[in-house]
Amino acid sequence: MSTGTLYDKVWELHRVAELPGGSTQLFIGLHLIHEVTSPQAFAALADLGLTVRHPERTVATVDHIVPTTSQQRPFADPLAEEMLSTLERNCATHGITLHGIGSGRQGIVHVIAPELGLSQPGMTVACGDSHTSTHGAFGAIAFGIGTSQVRDVLASQSLAMTKLRVRRIWVEGALQPGVYAKDLVLHIIRRLGVKGGVGHAYEFAGPTIDGLSMEERMTLCNMAIEGGARVGYVNPDATTFAALRGRPAAPSGEAWQRALAWWSSIASDADAVYDDEVRIDASAIAPTVTWGITPGQGIGVDEHVPTLEQIDPQERPLAEEAYRYMDLQPGTPIAGLPVDVCFIGSCTNGRLSDLQAAAAVARGRQVAPGLRAFVVPGSEQVAAAAEAEGLDRIFREAGFEWRAPGCSMCLAMNPDRLEGREISASSSNRNFKGRQGSASGRTLLMSPAMVAAAAVTGVVSDVRQLLP
Amino acid sequence: MDFPSGPIPLVTGTALPLPGDDIDTDRIIPARFLKGVSFAGLGEQAFADDRRELAGQHPFDRPDHAGARLLLVNGNFGCGSSREHAPQALMRWGIRALVGESFAEIFFGNCLALGLPCLQAPRAVMHELQALATAAPTAAWELDVMARELRQGDRRWPLTLADGPHGMLLSGRWDATGQLLAHDAELRATAARLPYLSGFRG
DSSP: OOBSSHHHHHHHHHEEEEOTTSOEEEEOSEEEEOTTTSHHHHHHHHHTTOOOSOGGGEEEEOOSSOOSSOOOSSOSSHHHHHHHHHHHHHHHHHTOEEEOTTSSOOBOHHHHHHHTTOOOTTOEEEESSGGGGGGGGGTOEEEEOOHHHHHHHHHHSEEEEOOOEEEEEEEESOOOTTOOHHHHHHHHHHHHOSSTTTTEEEEEESHHHHTSOHHHHHHHHHGGGGGTOSEEEEOOOHHHHHHHTTOTTSOOTHHHHHHHHHHHHHSOOTTOBOSEEEEEEGGGOOOEEEOSSSTTOEEETTSBOOOGGGSOGGGHHHHHHHHHHHTOOTTSBSTTOBOSEEEEOHHHHOSHHHHHHHHHHHTTOOOOTTOEEEEOOSBHHHHHHHHHTTHHHHHHHHTOEEOOSSOGGGTTOSSOOOOTTOEEEESSSOOOTTTTSOTTOEEEEOOHHHHHHHHHHSBOOOGGGTOO | OOOOOSOOOEEEEOEEEOOOSSOBHHHHSOGGGGOSSSOTTOGGGTTHHHHHHHTTOSGGGOGGGTTOOEEEOOTTBTBSOOOTHHHHHHHHHTOOEEEESOBOHHHHHHHHHHTOOEEEOOHHHHHHHHHHHHHOTTOOEEEETTTTEEEETTEEEEOBOOHHHHHHHHHTTTSTHHHHHTOHHHHHHHHHTOGGGGTTOO
16 A cells, blocks of 8 residues: 655645545645536536535636637537536536636647646646546546536535546656657556556656656646546646746746645655655667557557567457457558648647757658648647747748647547548547547547648658658 | 436346457547537437448447447447537437546546446457457346446456445435535635635745
């Protein structure tokens, strides 16, 4: 059993009561909501005659269903319009702040909360979205929940939870040029599997993690859930504090000093005990691409699609399903595979540094003929910052579309989607069958720079050969 | 259709085998069906794309499995998106309990919150159970949640379920809202020791 880790400390601090039946009631410090998983929760709350316990600890935005072309209200899609107007009405009724379209603060929930300084070390953060693990980059314990649990947090600012085991993932060695946090996390999931993290919180630590920027740490923690770990986090340090300083919801003045002391005390102790530990050498990682239908089916861009013999016997049925669905031959190189659509964005890779990395590849080049390529900034703030440094112009001149913020083609709840058997090179987080809006559409996950490389060459390409 | 309520010591009915590891919630209910402000109507859309792909051969379309209440699955079932629409779709289709090798965590919690027990059995046992249910689709099964055991005819298989959810299902306290609201004083005490709630103003 773990002791002295950040997870243990945050768990103890937020423990309200032991519930009959063996679960623990845990206080939730920040509740993020959006239009897809909250309407039924508000309806259930009304049915029970309850109100929102802590509206000031609840923050809303709209991201999943927003169109990225015209955002004029009412939306062209009446169902999308109904979902947004329902969220607006629920927030108004209960006194919840909603960062709506045009507010300057709207965007993907996991992009805007860190931007606003809402996600802080030592907090518990819950949201009806599995990628809530993103906020663990700040040293928060953050996790996705379902709609019944959204109802519970609205009603009681707490949840019935069971404590997780803590696995330390110790990463050493420098990421090589052209290799990013996305490649690191795809590599970790490849190593540990998509169910390796079930029942665990992942603590990402070691010299490589210490050297990552906050945006890189967010990419890493974002995809902990793709490895089965509901929670992923990085201990807060000087990088974390520098990223928080001056944000709208961050403390200032004397409160800042008190916050620093408390945040520092939350980090895992030097003699903390972990349930287990895994070591990763980051210097050996190549730009990584998925070839299959789970995020664990990844390979280096210089590798071949694995043959059945190279795959663990238990994983072979899934591999065979993946060969069929993806229409890929085992033993063939992944580099050179033609793509139809290139998508840069999502809560995994829709932040400024992601767009900068992709723009560095796109600059002065042209999107391959016949290919659709588009960039969807993670938030209005990301869009404004990117435009201020001319990234939108670089993308447009290269033949990319520059869109408005939202979740977009990560899950295709808006009009952005694959058609038929199209293959996308995507900076998002899931390559599940049908994920990007076509029941037979195919997704190759990779870093934003690798997506840009695929866009300008028309095929899966090693971005290291395109970097200056 | 009656949805689960109160204590759930036993689930009986026919069983539906759904083979495959890592079946994610996008497959259980594709994202386009999440557009809406209620869960009504999701039952018919369970596995919509997989069913279309298999053109009538998907387990959810086979007439001999119609009305099944137990779903027999393999490893990491329900991984991916946290959408409660996935267990809602299964429940509204008629499923009342799942037995599998393992379940993704958020999915498991969502099922528990709806009163859908998810119990586990080893890989080889799941393969055996799925083969039995395929061979005899109208056979009656008994999932004894209390005893953590699955029974069919004279045969019985031990299952696992952690004590926490086991206790919640048996006591009927799987719907957590009431319990969470019962600890107001403790909730205030917890809030009082979290300095960030007052913006570290001391």
